[in-house]
Amino acid sequence: MQPLEQEKENADREQLEQLLEEGRQKPTVPSSMSPSDSAENSSTTAKLVFCFVGLQASYLTWGVMQEKIMTTQYSPTPLVEDGYFPSATFCVFSNRFLAIIVAAAICMKIHGTLQTAAPLWYYSPCALSNTLSSWGQYAALKFVSFPLQVLFKSAKVIPVMMMGKVLNRATFPAIEYAEAVIITVGVAIFGLSKTHSGGSEDGKTTEFFGLLCLTLYICSDAFTSQWQDRIYKAYPKQIDQFQMMYGVNCSAIIITMLALVFSGELMAVTEFLSYHPQALWYNIITAITSATGQLFIFYTIKQFGPVVFTIIMTTRQVPCWTGL
Numbered sequence: 567m568q569p570l571e572q573e574k575e576n577a578d579r580e581q582l583e584q585l586l587e588e589g590r591q592k593p594t595v596p597s598s599m600s601p602s603d604s605a606e607n608s609s610t611t612a613k614l615v616f617c618f619v620g621l622q623a624s625y626l627t628w629g630v631m632q633e634k635i636m637t638t639q640y641s642p643t644p645l646v647e648d649g650y651f652p653s654a655t656f657c658v659f660s661n662r663f664l665a666i667i668v669a670a671a672i673c674m675k676i677h678g679t680l681q682t683a684a685p686l687w688y689y690s691p692c693a694l695s696n697t698l699s700s701w702g703q704y705a706a707l708k709f710v711s712f713p714l715q716v717l718f719k720s721a722k723v724i725p726v727m728m729m730g731k732v733l734n735r736a737t738f739p740a741i742e743y744a745e746a747v748i749i750t751v752g753v754a755i756f757g758l759s760k761t762h763s764g765g766s767e768d769g770k771t772t773e774f775f776g777l778l779c780l781t782l783y784i785c786s787d788a789f790t791s792q793w794q795d796r797i798y799k800a801y802p803k804q805i806d807q808f809q810m811m812y813g814v815n816c817s818a819i820i821i822t823m824l825a826l827v828f829s830g831e832l833m834a835v836t837e838f839l840s841y842h843p844q845a846l847w848y849n850i851i852t853a854i855t856s857a858t859g860q861l862f863i864f865y866t867i868k869q870f871g872p873v874v875f876t877i878i879m880t881t882r883q884v885p886c887w888t889g890l
Contacts, residue, residue: 614870617862617866617870617878620858620859620862621862621875621878621879622878624859627851632657632703632707632852633707635704635845635849635852636650636654637650637707637708638650638651638845640841640842643838643842646834651845652831652835653832653835655826656822656831656835657704657852658700658701658704658822659819660852661700662815662819663819663853664853664857665815665857665860666816668811668861669808669860672808673812676806676808677809680812682809683804683805683809684800684804686816689814690817692790693818694817694821695786695789696787696790697818697821699790702780702781703783705776705779706776706780709775710776718780718783718784722784722787722876722880723876723877723880725785726876729792730792733789733792733793791867791875791876794867798867807861807865807867808864815860
């Protein structure tokens with residue numbers, strides 16, 4: 567073999583060995599998914615699980631405390647003769663009061679200011695609807711059974727999708743409507759199967775006002791999440807979940823304070839809590855879980871949108887039924 571041919575053969579062998587070595591070191595990934603896509607999918611799944619667990623833990627605890635506040639009968643007081651907690655509005659106010667403190671502290675820590683890109687009045691529509699939603703939820707407990715309230719909550723997905731079409735001109739494929747109907751019907755059937763067959767007729771009947779409260783809750787809640795989504799889309803990079811929480815609660819606390827003062831309920835609540843301090847602890851626990859829950863709400867809506875958030879909250883009704 568000539569020296570020139572031998573050198574060429576050696577060069578070809580070295581090149582082949584180099585290519586084989588590179589092939590062994592290069593990670594094998596499916597042709598349809600790059601490493602960045604795989605990492606992004608894993609991150610999205612982790613975020614969704616985080617939101618789900620946080621929302622479930624916060625609002626299951628909140629729901630238990632909410633029922634204790636509104637359905638526990640204490641001894642009568644001079645201003646509250648029936649012994650029941652006298653104001654659903656105060657419950658909403660206390661929740662918003664702690665939430666605004668938490669949101670303000672986080673905003674100052676992260677951004678160094680309480681100013682947001684959106685003017686405060688822009689938060690007012692969803693603050694009002696959120697206040698009405700919370701009030702309707704508390705008030706309904708006085709007039710309807712807890713099973714019926716849970717059943718009503720399982721129907722939230724469809725109103726949220728319809729509100730999205732009206733407010734944000736959102737479009738949903740037919741499969742998503744089908745999924746919403748299946749989830750709603752599935753939770754409702756599960757709930758009905760858990761309803762106790764025994765009990766008095768009074769426990770099975772509901773007051774018309776209670777149904778109105780639940781309807782107000784469903785419609786207001788659907789509007790709230792869609793309006794928040796609208797703000798996020800109007801200011802996609804300027805507003806985070808903490809600024810959203812601060813802006814919404816600024817307006818909400820003004821609304822609830824005015825309602826307490828002009829309705830005269832503030833005096834009744836002050837007297838009631840002085841007689842029954844245990845009710846104050848229920849309010850404090852409710853406020854804490856509401857504040858943490860709001861952090862998860864705004865984060866979930868920002869990351870996944872109002873429909874995914876509503877589906878998570880709808881599935882929350884299943885654990886509620888297991889305790890009935």
